[in-house]
Amino acid sequence: MAQSWRKKPNILVTGTPGTGKTTMSSALAEATQLRHVNVGELVRQKNLHDGWDQEFDCYVINEDLVCDELEDMMEEGGVIVDYHGCDFFPERWFDRVVVLQTDNTVLYDRLARRGYTGAKLSNNVECEIFQTILEEAKSSYAEDIVVSTKSDTVEDITRNVAELADWVSSWQPTSM
Ligand code: ADP
Ligand code: MN
DSSP, X not given: OOOOSOSSOOEEEEOXXXXXXXXXXXHHHHHHOOEEEEHHHHHXXXXXXXXXXXXXXXXXXXXXXXXXXXXXXXXXXXXXXEOSOOSSSOGGGOSEEEEEEOOHHHHHHHHHHTTOOHHHHHXXXXXXXXXXXXXXXXXXXXXXXXXXXXXXXXXXXXXXXXXXXXXXXXXXOOOO
């Protein structure tokens, strides 16, 4: 369903690490006055994980704890959720799911600059090549709320923010 009773919509910004989720989400939050929640940061701050994964060099996120932490806020609406996965959030939370996509070579350079090497670097570039997150989004949410968009350049960010801000400002809650 494309519309909900929420006074302000909830948006999920997802995509492979390095595609620009946090950069885009914070610009969008500024443009719309919606609240930006960086899930990775929240997990670290509130210890919503089950320890460190040595192999993948990241926290093992505790999905139940994350969902419990976010529930009230999501119910209220007006939240931009920023995370590189999307299959464990309740489907009803989101009015729009935005999947950012980046050219492989551009992404490789961004992740290398971020200090990623070896398997962590190649796994993430592969994730982008195989459109893993887009597939995950399509299998988790209604077709008409999932949109994928290019995030290669600063102009792409500007365009994506402008389009989404327009969509937010035309939001009308549906009575149910
Ligand atoms: P994510 O949150 O998806 O991991 P970030 O927002 O942290 O990605 O961006 C990763 C790096 O790439 C940052 O240095 C950011 O400035 C840069 N970046 C992100 N999106 C773009 C873009 N569309 N054009 C140019 N640089 C970008
Ligand atoms: Mn990020």
